[in-house]
Amino acid sequence: MKGARVAYFLGLLVALVGFWLGMSGHYTPLLLTLGAVSVAVCLILAYRLDIIDREGAPYVRIIGFALYFPWLMKEIAKANWTVVKACLKAEMDISPALVKVKTACVTDLAKVTFANSITLTPGTVTVEIEGDKMLVHALYEQEAQPEAFDEMDRRSREAADGKRRPA
Amino acid sequence: MSDFLASLPAWWEVIRFPLGAALCLAGGLLCLVGTVGVLRFPDFYTRLHAASITDTSGATLLLLGMAMMAPDWMVVSKLVAIFVFIYLTSPASSHAAANAAHTAGLQPLIGPVSTHDKEGQGS
Numbered sequence: 001m002k003g004a005r006v007a008y009f010l011g012l013l014v015a016l017v018g019f020w021l022g023m024s025g026h027y028t029p030l031l032l033t034l035g036a037v038s039v040a041v042c043l044i045l046a047y048r049l050d051i052i053d054r055e056g057a058p059y060v061r062i063i064g065f066a067l068y069f070p071w072l073m074k075e076i077a078k079a080n081w082t083v084v085k086a087c088l089k090a091e092m093d094i095s096p097a098l099v100k101v102k103t104a105c106v107t108d109l110a111k112v113t114f115a116n117s118i119t120l121t122p123g124t125v126t127v128e129i130e131g132d133k134m135l136v137h138a139l140y141e142q143e144a145q146p147e148a149f150d151e152m153d154r155r156s157r158e159a160a161d162g163k164r165r166p167a
Numbered sequence: 168m169s170d171f172l173a174s175l176p177a178w179w180e181v182i183r184f185p186l187g188a189a190l191c192l193a194g195g196l197l198c199l200v201g202t203v204g205v206l207r208f209p210d211f212y213t214r215l216h217a218a219s220i221t222d223t224s225g226a227t228l229l230l231l232g233m234a235m236m237a238p239d240w241m242v243v244s245k246l247v248a249i250f251v252f253i254y255l256t257s258p259a260s261s262h263a264a265a266n267a268a269h270t271a272g273l274q275p276l277i278g279p280v281s282t283h284d285k286e287g288q289g290s
Contacts, residue, residue: 080220083219084200093279096277117258122216123219
């Protein structure tokens with residue numbers, strides 16, 4: 001695991017340097033030095049907090065997330081349209097419901113990805129996570145049957161954990 | 168064809184401001200719709216759904232419009248950072264609010280809700 005930790009460390013370093021360069025826009029020696037110092041302080045703090053691990057630096061999975069995100073955006077756009085119509089209808093026809101969704105995600109990162117995807121999609125909010133069951137509040141009961149979340153579950157699992165693990 | 172390709176940057180300069188302004192306007196309208204939903208929906212959990220329109224599509228369209236009108240890539244990179252942070256933090260805060268309400272014992276309204284039998288009676 002020593003090599004993996006170095007990889008996470010380097011990933012965090014690259015991300016922080018990239019973030020600083022993207023934010024600053026001033027490339028004078030003084031400001032670059034200050035940037036290097038702040039990146040170093042961040043890395044030392046992260047090391048002392050012991051958060052340089054798979055979750056603290058999930059850059060290995062960035063391709064998975066990059067593939068997952070367009071699909072999520074499409075789902076968000078579709079769900080937005082439903083909720084916008086629900087907001088503006090003269091006669092309200094919502095039927096809120098609490099649904100229990102069972103997830104096949106194993107790692108915490110996959111569960112968080114799945115739960116956050118549900119919450120990001122307008123019309124559904126994850127209220128509680130217990131083990132592999134999630135309590136989801138939905139705006140329309142008929143659109144929030146547990147099978148409706150199966151594809152999102154599968155895709156967020158693949159994004160966070162890779163395809164190596166069968167269901 | 169090459170003339171057309173060569174003229175593309177010039178065209179882009181012409182259309183990016185109207186297009187960006189239209190996207191910003193659409194994003195602003197969606198935020199307004201989200202606010203209307205927050206005011207109209209009956210209970211806390213349903214209002215949370217309406218507020219998530221503002222978080223997702225409203226913010227996305229606004230940031231996209233601003234990115235189109237941005238003077239340089241520096242601004243675009245900052246807008247991308249804002250986008251990423253909104254998409255990471257807004258579900259976390261929604262979940263925290265919903266979870267707190269649920270833990271405190273607030274029962275959600277369940278089943279079909281209609282407003283029209285109650286309206287018109289007050290005042």
